Amino acid sequence: MFSNIFTIRHFQQSCKVLIVGGGSGGCTMAAKLAKYGHNVIVLEPNDMHYYQPLFTLIGGGMKTLAQACRPTKAVLPKRTIWIQDKVLNFHPECNKVTTFRGDTINYDFMLVAIGLQLKYDKILGLKEGLKDKNSGICTNYSSEYVEKTYKVIQNFNEGNAIFTFPNTPVKCPGAPQKIVYIFEDFLQKKGIRDKANVIYKTSTPAIFGVKKYANRLEYICETRNIIVDLRQNLIKIDSKKKEATFELLDQQNKTITTEYSLLHVTPPMAPPDVLIKSILGNENGYLDVDPYTLRHKVYNNIFGIGDCTSCPTSKTLAAVAAQSKIVLKNMINTMNGKELIDKYDGYTSCPLITGYNKCILAEFNYKLEPLETFPIDQGNELRSMFKMKNNILPFVYWNLMVNGYWNGPKSIRKILHLGLEKKI
Ligand SMILES: Cc1cc2nc3c(=O)[nH]c(=O)nc-3n(C[C@H](O)[C@H](O)[C@H](O)COP(=O)(O)OP(=O)(O)OC[C@H]3O[C@@H](n4cnc5c(N)ncnc54)[C@H](O)[C@@H]3O)c2cc1C
Structure with missing residues (x-):
């Protein structure tokens, strides 16, 4: 009825x-x-x-x-x-x-x-840890939690600070380690660097996919005493005990559990x-x-x-x-x-911020060959590239890109390299 x-x-x-x-x-x-x-x-x-x-x-x-x-x-x-x-x-x-x-x-x-999509559920205890204000667990990867990261960084006093990269493709694969360098610089400025073990644990077999930039990043980690553990994948967090468990990807059924004071997690994605x-x-x-x-x-x-x-x-x-x-x-x-007729060459770029005022601007193509816009060595840590990331790129996004006027720097690169462009 x-x-x-x-x-x-x-x-x-x-x-x-x-x-x-x-x-x-x-x-x-x-x-x-x-x-x-x-x-x-x-x-x-x-x-x-x-x-x-x-x-x-x-x-x-x-x-x-x-x-x-x-x-x-x-x-x-x-x-x-x-x-x-x-x-x-x-x-x-x-x-x-x-x-x-x-x-x-x-x-x-x-x-x-x-x-x-972000797959928080793939890591036991992650979601609860992110929600808990005092857990020391944070992530830059979501608008919901990104504001927590700086609070966690400011509250850090001593101990292990662990930063992770999961066992899946992620957006901006440089971002999980950019926050490592920012954190390390923060500690230097605060005068408590000696109180921390800064550890980057990544599922990947190398610190970065492109050799040129990987070499520079390895050097930075060595000189700034940042520990890099390759082929380790976060699977479980016990936020009461403040322990994180990682599977060792190259050794069958083996895990390692480490204490942390700060844990920055890049969640698995799909x-x-x-x-x-x-x-x-x-x-x-x-x-x-x-x-x-x-x-x-x-x-x-x-x-x-x-x-x-x-x-x-x-x-x-x-x-x-x-x-x-x-x-x-x-x-x-x-x-x-x-x-x-038109073909995409795989161009991608990652402004690898290495502190509060420096950045390595990685740019490369499908073949993992550097495809740098500026006629300088972008593999160096440069203030100018930091300024570009901090000020110019957000302006370009809001004013040009979302209005349909930005196609990336290819034409600028062509001009700066006198028209000599690699063909695919
Ligand atoms: C921490 C972080 C740092 C980064 N740093 C950089 C950087 O320095 N440089 C750089 O170039 N890139 C960076 N990136 C990556 C960059 O933001 C992404 O690559 C880019 O946003 C991808 O755009 P997209 O349109 O593919 O996806 P998104 O911008 O994520 O948009 C996807 C959209 O699809 C919608 N959607 C999902 N499911 C459905 C559905 N079923 N139906 C309809 N709509 C749906 C979502 O609501 C969303 O709005 C970073 C990302 C993060 C998270």
């Missing part, structure tokens, strides 16, 4: 381009595509948009969270339609998605930009579940795109950008900027039935 009162209405919408995810990649592409006058829908659940590269500086007490975020509404271009919802299921065979609220969105072309369960994902759940054209390997009307894609490069905002130009050109060419 009352059934009609409780009937929930589900909506159907249609668009030329559906952008799933309105983070850095989604927003950038929305701005670019809107300039072409296409009917664009952006599906993004969060009402706050974050410039995550600032999180490292927030952890070091150099910036505030307010400086790293803006309302999604203010960042997305006015000419696009924002639907505040999440994709529940992809249906690429009939060009539609369904959402958590039960709506259906039909599209001609789709861009997937849903980033990575593509969002919606992608893992979808036929759009590869065997590891990443959107299965051609690494050069960024078009889906099976569905020609689907493209990807950023952290959720299978591109074998370091997952950074710098990579997103470089990819955005290629994705735009290739999407437009697909719409016009043309061939895809």
Whole structure:
């Protein structure tokens, strides 16, 4: 009798381009595509948009969270339609998605930009430890907890300070160690460096993937007495005893438990579940795109950008900027039935902050070859690069990138290197 009162209405919408995810990649592409006058829908659940590269500086007490975020509404271009919802299921065979609220969105072309999910649950005791104000456990990796890091750093008096890198791909693989150098510099300035063992425990087989920068970072760790333990993966935290347990990845079934006063955790990461369960994902759940054209390997009307894609490069905002130009050109060419000529070379960049005023600006491509913008040795710790990270890059992001005007530094690099560019 009352059934009609409780009937929930589900909506159907249609668009030329559906952008799933309105983070850095989604927003950038929305701005670019809107300039072409296409009917664009952006599906993004969060009402706050974050410039995550600032999180490292927030952890070091150099910036505030307010400086790293803006309302999604203010960042997305006015000419696009924002639907505040999440994709529940992809249906690429009939060009539609369904959402958590039960709506259906039909599209001609789709861009997937849903980033990575943080898997706190993979480490026993982590979530509880992060929530507890006095645990000494922190992470720069989430807007929810990043403000805790500097408090934990300020409260540190003595003992082991441990920083981790998990056994999965992560966004900005340099960030787990940037906070190590900032912390070490903090202790020097406070005059209590001799009271601490600063330890970086990483699952990776080397401190950094590119030899040139790895050599410099190893030297820095040696001279600043930072202990680096390779192939160790955090699996368990006992925050009452203040002990962290690591599996030794090169020795079967072996673990090591270490006491800590401060524990900075980079959580394991994975593509969002919606992608893992979808036929759009590869065997590891990443959107299965051609690494050069960024078009889906099976569905020609689907493209990807950023952290959720299978591109074998370091997952950074710098990579997103470089990819955005290629994705735009290739999407437009697909719409016009043309061939895809433009190729992404894997460009990515990591400003490796090594203290409160210095930075090594790592830039490289798929082949792990340095691809430096400036005609100086960026492998050195430079004040100028720190200033760029601290002041110029946030300006570029909020004023150029999310408005669709920034494609990374390739053209600047070309000019500064007198037009001599490596071809892929
Ligand atoms: C601590 C830290 C430091 C960093 N430092 C740097 C740096 O120095 N330099 C650099 O270049 N990069 C850095 N990065 C990495 C950079 O922030 C990311 O690579 C970049 O944000 C990736 O953009 P994206 O669009 O792929 O993902 P995101 O910006 O994370 O956006 C993904 C969006 O998808 C949405 N979403 C998720 N699931 C769904 C769904 N089912 N339906 C719809 N929407 C969904 C999310 O709400 C989110 O808004 C750092 C990151 C962190 C965390």
